[in-house]
Amino acid sequence: MPLLAIETTCDETAAAIIARDRTVLSSVVASQELLHARWRGVVPEVASRAHVERIIPVIDEAVARAGITRADLAAVAVAVRPGLVGSLLVGLSAGKAIAAALGIPIVGYDHIAAHLYACRLAHGERMRYPCVGLVASGGHTSLFLVRGPTDLERLGGTIDDAAGEAFDKAASVLGLGYPGGPQIEAAAVGGNPKAHRLPRPLANDRDRMDLSFSGLKTALRYLVRPPGSPADVPAPQGKTLADLAASFQQAAVDSILAKLTLAVERTGCRVLAIGGGVTANSLLRESIEQLGRKLRVDVLIPPHSLCTDNAAMGAIGWERLERGEDDGLELDVLPGTDRSAARRKSV
Ligand code: KG4
Ligand code: ZN
Numbered sequence: 001m002p003l004l005a006i007e008t009t010c011d012e013t014a015a016a017i018i019a020r021d022r023t024v025l026s027s028v029v030a031s032q033e034l035l036h037a038r039w040r041g042v043v044p045e046v047a048s049r050a051h052v053e054r055i056i057p058v059i060d061e062a063v064a065r066a067g068i069t070r071a072d073l074a075a076v077a078v079a080v081r082p083g084l085v086g087s088l089l090v091g092l093s094a095g096k097a098i099a100a101a102l103g104i105p106i107v108g109y110d111h112i113a114a115h116l117y118a119c120r121l122a123h124g125e126r127m128r129y130p131c132v133g134l135v136a137s138g139g140h141t142s143l144f145l146v147r148g149p150t151d152l153e154r155l156g157g158t159i160d161d162a163a164g165e166a167f168d169k170a171a172s173v174l175g176l177g178y179p180g181g182p183q184i185e186a187a188a189v190g191g192n193p194k195a196h197r198l199p200r201p202l203a204n205d206r207d208r209m210d211l212s213f214s215g216l217k218t219a220l221r222y223l224v225r226p227p228g229s230p231a232d233v234p235a236p237q238g239k240t241l242a243d244l245a246a247s248f249q250q251a252a253v254d255s256i257l258a259k260l261t262l263a264v265e266r267t268g269c270r271v272l273a274i275g276g277g278v279t280a281n282s283l284l285r286e287s288i289e290q291l292g293r294k295l296r297v298d299v300l301i302p303p304h305s306l307c308t309d310n311a312a313m314g315a316i317g318w319e320r321l322e323r324g325e326d327d328g329l330e331l332d333v334l335p336g337t338d339r340s341a342a343r344r345k346s347v
Contacts, residue, residue: 014029137276155267201255
């Protein structure tokens with residue numbers, strides 16, 4: 001009997017049905033991109049309300065597409081951390097209601113660990129532990145020593161903006177829409193990545209595996225609108241836009257590659273697992289593949305649909321269920337990134 005996984009950490013309402021052998025029977029994602037586009041970022045209250053409207057239809061759609069009924073479900077898994085508290089609560093409430101009504105177990109899972117578990121879904125046995133994991137998304141950019149599916153040690157990460165947040169803000173500076181990552185990627189086509197020398201903060205610091213993106217974002221802003229320029233400077237167009245987008249994208253990718261290299265060298269791991277929305281970026285994917293060949297490590301990158309937020313990666317819930325774990329109706333959300341709190345709750 002399969003698992004129902006629910007994902008509502010940010011602005012995607014998602015549900016998936018996953019068999020015990022980790023076969024994904026269905027995966028439904030209702031994106032809220034259009035709702036947030038006019039603010040060029042996620043508005044938490046708008047996100048929570050949209051989750052409330054969509055969560056039951058999305059779950060019903062996932063159940064129907066899997067060719068089962070709710071009564072066939074063995075358990076429920078819900079992403080309970082990290083994320084927007086209002087959004088998380090909608091998924092958890094729906095999950096608890098279904099688990100209680102059917103009398104089946106419910107387990108919480110960590111959204112970041114799930115992003116890396118997408119590599120297990122996409123690449124099966126090639127996902128070996130320990131490995132180095134990189135999650136680069138709109139809310140998080142962190143490097144981990146991954147000892148097991150639910151056993152992650154943080155090696156470092158951004159000290160300010162997440163990589164996806166930097167892409168989103170850079171897109172806004174360039175007059176592009178939301179979400180910014182795909183728009184910057186498209187605008188960069190044909191651009192010269194060396195046209196502008198943008199900063200790669202911390203990239204040469206070999207003492208820490210931390211990253212920083214806020215200086216890069218600010219540098220781009222001052223290139224587009226130098227201090228003292230009028231507020232109505234027109235947005236860059238054509239080749240100017242392409243060069244700016246390509247230079248920004250290259251700087252962001254270089255920053256990530258520097259720390260990935262360090263993490264592989266320091267840990268000696270032979271497997272590199274990548275996840276999160278930013279890893280849908282073609283330049284980043286190709287650059288990491290290239291790095292893998294150079295360092296002789298097996299690079300695991302999920303297909304696009306498993307990089308951006310989805311509930312199929314909630315298959316990680318099976319790892320806890322197979323250990324006989326059941327959080328029951330006491331399960332609560334943990335919006336922050338405090339891993340010790342998560343460990344206390346063994347999520
Ligand atoms: O993992 P995700 O779907 O949601 C979070 O957990 O945050 O990541 C969303 C982020 C957004 O910031 C978006 O701009 C970025 O991933 N993104 C990309 C690309 N596609 C999505 N960034 C760079 N290049 C892309 N092609
Ligand atoms: Zn995510």
